[in-house]
Amino acid sequence: MRYLLIFLLTIQVATAQDFVWTPGLQRAYTDLQKLRVQTGRQLASREPDNGVRLFVADYADMLTLVTSDNDRLFSQLADREDERLTALKHMDDNSPWQRVLQAEVRLHWAFVKLKFGKEISASWDVIRAYNLLAENQKRFPDFLPTYKSLGTLHVMIGSVPESYLWVANLLGLHGNIRQGQQELLRAQQDSTFGLEARLIDLMVRAYVLKFTDTDGQTLQRLVQGNRDNLLLHFFGATIEQKNGHSEQALTYLNTRPTGSDYQPLPIVDNILGDIYLQKGQYATAETHFKQFLHVYTGQNFLKDSHYKLFLCYWLANQPDARARPFLAQVPGIGRTTVESDKAAQKFAESYLKRGVSANQKVLMRARLASDGGFTDSALAYLRPYTEGRFTTAGEQAEYNYRLGRIHQRRDEPDKAIPYLKRALVLSEPGQLSFGATAALQLGYIYQQKNDRTKARSFFQKALSFKRHEYKNSVDNKARAGMSR
Structure with a gap:
């Protein structure tokens, strides 16, 4: 009897120690969130072997893989997912951390697998993570760490194109954007995952x-309040660049923390190249793209960088013999997992097969400048032109779309409306992407004007375009616009 009692007490002590956030593990996780990966690994290695340490080690592997894009390293580390999940499953089932950390490990590897083109396996990880989090919510409804990733998944489910909703429902995935945002807001109160939840909420908005x-002011406060956090500076830059504020993105990158303590981020040079390309500083952009290719060992962004190097020469009016070789390499290198590589592949195939008109150079300069928020330059490129100077419906639609977006970015919605409407009309017969994106922006403009009827009609019009390269992202934003 005495030995049985000792055995039971030993089991209780063991399970009680399964999920302990020791001060050392807390410091390790904080360092990892700043992209101080090596320091985080070292701190974690000194701590007792428990479920939290497994999670922290897994987080370090995920950060290493997604920042390096190293295929060989991915092959070496891939088995660790199952090993860690098996270990976590055998830990204390009565702890709210057991399912949360299993879900986090699955989501880490889902993110990694997407980067390496393993979409099906990544999808199954997401589904299993959702089920773990949904179960944890039922068992421990007040446990805040559940809501960071559950909220993220509910936003993702709510963003699924309507034609695929039946698949989500069939798999037992339910949720919507508003629900997810409320859960992310709740998760921001958590001492462990609160910072990550705030960043995810801003990325959802972006x-x-x-x-x-x-939202931009909130992001700025978050970055400035964490000056030693490389991850926040990086995501701050990508968010602002995505939303047409490349000057602010440049500020975040130029003030980012550096040093041997931080994980190398080769992709920063690719982003800097993008920004200087938008600014029309082609020589500086070229330097950054070449530096990226010199140090990067992965397969993503190769097509994109070679395409952008072509643009640096082409837009600077360099001889075709200097520009074309970069574009000629695009079809045979890298992969088309990320959107920018897909766009590069499409442009290269079109240009190499048919060439482009001189008008395309004008439109490209205006597009890049407008995308970066450099609207004075963008307007100057297009001011000498009229719609009649462009010969095809595609060029005419793009001309009107670019002018509409320029005026919209300059906070001149009434000037933007006729151009965007014209782009929509020109795009409908051929189902061009400019029509879908113009309709989306018109929806936003009328939403700001509080004209809900017109806003909804334009969001629906955006959804009606069936064949274009930006359908998923446009449909997500249009559906979100209607839900508001």
């Missing part, structure tokens, strides 16, 4: 909803 000036 990539799914509409990023506002207020």
Whole structure:
């Protein structure tokens, strides 16, 4: 009897120690969130072997893989997912951390697998993570760490194109954007995942909803309040660049923390190249793209960088013999997992097969400048032209769309409306992407004017375009716009 009692006490002590956030593990996780990966690994290695240490080690592996894009390293580390999940499953089932950390590990590897083109396996990880989090919510409804990733998944489910909703429902995935945002807001109160939840909420606003000036101010406060956090500076830059504020993105990158303590981020040079390309500083852009290719060992962004190097020469009016070789390499290198590589592949195939008109160079300069928020330059490129100077419906639609977006970015919605409407009309017969994106922007403009009827009609018009390369992202934003 005495030995049985000792055995039971031993089991209780063991399970009680399964999920302990020791001060050392807390410091390790904080360092990892700043992209101090090696320091985080070292701190974690000194701590007792428990479920939290497994999670922290897994987080370090995920950060290493997604920042390096190293295929060989991915092959070496891939088995660790199952090993860690098996270990976590055998830990204390009565702890709210057991399912949360299993879900986090699955989401880490889902993110990694997407980067390496393993979409099906990544999808199954997401589904299993959702089920773990949904179960944890039922068992421990007040446990805040559940809501960071559950909220993220509910936003993702709510963003699924309507034609695929039946698949989500069939798999037992339920949720909507508003529900997810409320859960992310709740998760921000958590001492462990609160910072991550705040960043995810801003990324949802940037990539799914509409990023506002207020959101930009919130992001700025978050970055400035964490000056030693490389991850926040990086995501701050990508968010601002995505939303047409490349000058602010440049500020975040130029003030980012550096040093041997931080994980190398080769992709920063690719982003800097993008920004200087938008600014029309082609020689500086070229330097950054070449530096990226010199140090990067992965397969993503190769097509994109070679395409952008072509643009540096082409837009600077260099001889075709200097520009074309970069574009000629695009079809045979890298992969088309990320959107920018897909766009590069499409442009290269079209240009190499048919060439482009001189008008395309004007439109490209205006597009890049407008995308970066450099609207004075963008307007100057297009001012000498009229719609009649462009010969094809595609060029005419793009001309009107670019002018509409320029005026919209300059906070001149009434000037933007006729151009965007004209782009929509020209695009409908051929189902061009400019029509879908113009309709989306018209929806936003009328939403700001509080004309809900017109806003909804334009969001529906955006959804009606069936064949274009930006359908998923446009549909997500249009559906989110209607839900508001």
